[in-house]
Amino acid sequence: MTRTRRFAAVTAIMAAVTCTGSGCTVIPLSGPIAVSDVGAGDPLGRPFQRMIAIGPQREWGPEETIKGMQAAMAAYPDDPSVLQQYLTPEAKATWNASGPVTVIDDAFEIVAPPPGDGTETVQTVTLKGSSVASIKEDDSYVPTAGAWERPYELVKAPGGGYRVNALPPGLLLTASDVDRAYRPTNLYYLNRSTQDRLVVDRVRLRMKTTERFAQTVLERLLQQPTAALQGAVSTSFPPGTAIESVRSGEERVVIDLASPLDPLDLSAEDALRAQIRYTLNNNDVAKGRIIEIQVNGEPYAVDRPNSDEHWLDDSGDHAYYVSRGAVRHLGKDRPEGVVPGAAGEPREGYSDFAMSLSKDGPPLVAALTTTGISVASLTQDGRWQEVIHGESLTPPTWHRDGSLWTYDRDNAVLLRYDPAHGQAPERVSAPEVEKLDVTRLRIARDGVRVAVTTGKNTVQIGALTGGGTMLGNLQLLTTIEMGSEITDVAWGDDEHLLVLVQTKAGQILNEINVGDGETTGVPLKDRLNSVAALDDRILAEAETEKGTKLLELNQDRQTWATKLETDAGAPLFPLG
Known part of the structure; x- marks a missing residue:
């Protein structure tokens, strides 16, 4: 039988030191303490807590030793000497702090063998917890999930207490350690x-x-x-x-x-x-x-x-929506009429509209049809023209340079069309997505990041590299459970992606920071078909018994206001 002891993130074997860059104050700890992130007094500083750990004690058992070692890791960048005291000479010779920082939940368990007769010189204990994140060597923060555990071999020290005989490279921190430092x-x-x-x-x-x-x-x-x-x-x-x-x-x-x-x-x-x-x-x-x-x-x-x-100016906060296939202007409080040209005329068979951002002339609108993607300029003589042919294209998305992008699922090819040159669409190198089931692309307004949904339940974030000639750097953003489906994604700003998910229990709308995965849920009441966003403004098409209506998220970020009751949907902003 083994013994299990659960530890909080902060115990009496450490002290917290509140620092501002110009000085530090020691605060003895008996439990977690939250320190305000403002009011440092120094305009170039930020207050924070620095941890001070103590070395292993002669009276400590294996559990206290492991907990003390973890505390010494939290203090390691400020004082490397304490952690060295927890290691045997063999472990000191092989361990180094380089590599990703492993972050686990504050509450973890240390599982140790039952007490023996006191003659044991070697014991193995296991630290168990929940994985939270990894801080990579490039300082990126990558959320993780699931159970986490790591065994440690401890040996008795000649003067009493225990030392760790082997230690994997890198630091092990709790979520509270990261929040503090x-x-x-x-x-x-x-x-x-x-x-x-x-x-x-x-x-x-x-x-x-x-x-x-x-x-x-x-x-x-x-x-x-x-x-x-x-x-x-x-x-x-x-x-x-x-x-x-x-x-x-x-x-x-x-x-x-x-x-x-x-x-x-x-x-x-x-x-x-x-x-x-x-x-x-x-x-x-x-x-x-x-x-x-x-x-x-x-x-x-x-x-x-x-x-x-x-x-950081996106040069246009104009909102649009689609009514019976016609694109219309949407003001802050009311509709402002149809757009000029063929795009403003009712039409069947056109969907997934996307608006360009033109600095030198009228914008262009693109739409998906059964045979490809068509484009029309927002001018009086603007006419729909099919510019990319294909029966299995993802919805169109515009780049800030004025080019139109889509993914040909039948041929596993990423395509780019430049209206300024009017030539046939060109292929863009995208080796990382060629074997994936790409269902949609969304280029961010910064012209670099690309949201890629694969299958029904995964979103990855890539980047246009090589001066925009290649799609690469794909990293997982979110995966939802099987049986659920991602029904729409939209860029809010350069950092945040809105992800609309249909589950068996209902719908979820999450706003995810693509830089670190921080997720905020947006409360829903009506069933949504699509979303569009620009900075703090979020619009959505909602399903009703009478058809579709247009909603806008209020400033409280908790409730929605109805903008148009009937025959209104498919909101869109330029780009995104």
Whole structure:
């Protein structure tokens, strides 16, 4: 028979230290403590808790030793010496902290053999819990699920107590450890294909007692993006750039770059300012302050709080809907008439409408038919024209460069059509999806990320790499249980994807952060057929006994308002 003991995430063998980058305060712990994430007083810092662990004690048994070792892992980046005390010489020689961080639930069990006669020199105990996530070496946070367990061999120490005889590489943290010491952080890179748009990359960064959070964030920005965006984004910082210093006052933040960048060459100034501004401001660091950028101590650029926001501007919040096959404008409060041309005329057999975003002329609308995809311009003389032929195409989706995309399921080919050239659609390399049952594609408004649904119950997120010439970097976003079906997906903003799911018990609408999998449920009352979104605005087509109606999610994010009672559905925004 074995013994099982359940531990909370924080026990008396540790202490929490609340830090702001300029100092720390020790708080003795007897249980979990939540510390506010605001009010540090330092405009470039963020308060957090640093854990202080103690070494193994002579009177501890195997369970206390394993718990103490896990606490020492939580404190390892700040004090590596404590964890070494838990290891035998053999384990010290082989263990290293590199590799993904394993995150488990706060409540876990330690299963140990029953007490013996005291002569045992070796014991094996098993730590059991629930898997929560993995923090990869590129700082990406990947949610995981399911049961988790790991055995540990302990040997008696000559002076009493136990030591761990072997330890897998990497750190083992609880969810509370991560909440205390890590912060979700948005980094901003440049769209590699268009160079006119920032692309967000979400990571988990560990707070440091030795530097302000602003410097931690900027130093990570100078590194490569996570694997999800490798080959899809670029940066305005030349190789060899480093953060020399970050200083602040009440109204100004001064960032000095050590860089081969020529202070007189301003070709990268706008993009560099944008990367720094959005990375700092969207992590609540230096928000509302003037940002002065220096290069090797010389003035280079100044970014003011009211600077132009075009780097994240999608240039159009116009909403549309479809009534009896005709595309119509939707204002904030009421319909505003049909669109011009053939797209505004009632028509049967057209579905899955998608709207382009045109900066130089009227937008284009695309629709799926039984024979392919047709396109019409929103002009008085606009006519429907089939531009991609095929009987098994996924619904159309537009790229911000004005091109139209679809996946030919019969031939397992990703197709791109450029209306500006009017030539036949071209094939796009997509080796990672060729053997998958692709059911829909949705290109994000950043022009980089692509949501790919496969089968009935899986969503993956990929990226357009190589300057937009290849679809790759596919990573799992969500999988639903068998018997359920994903009925629609829509991009809300660059970070969030709406996923509409039909289950046996009813419908679920989830808003998922594609950077770290954080999921928020949207309450539903009516049965929805489709959704469309742009930033904070979410529209949906709902099924009624009289047909379809158009709904909009209220600002409380809990209730829906009816926009149109009858003959209204298939809402759409440009792109997404």
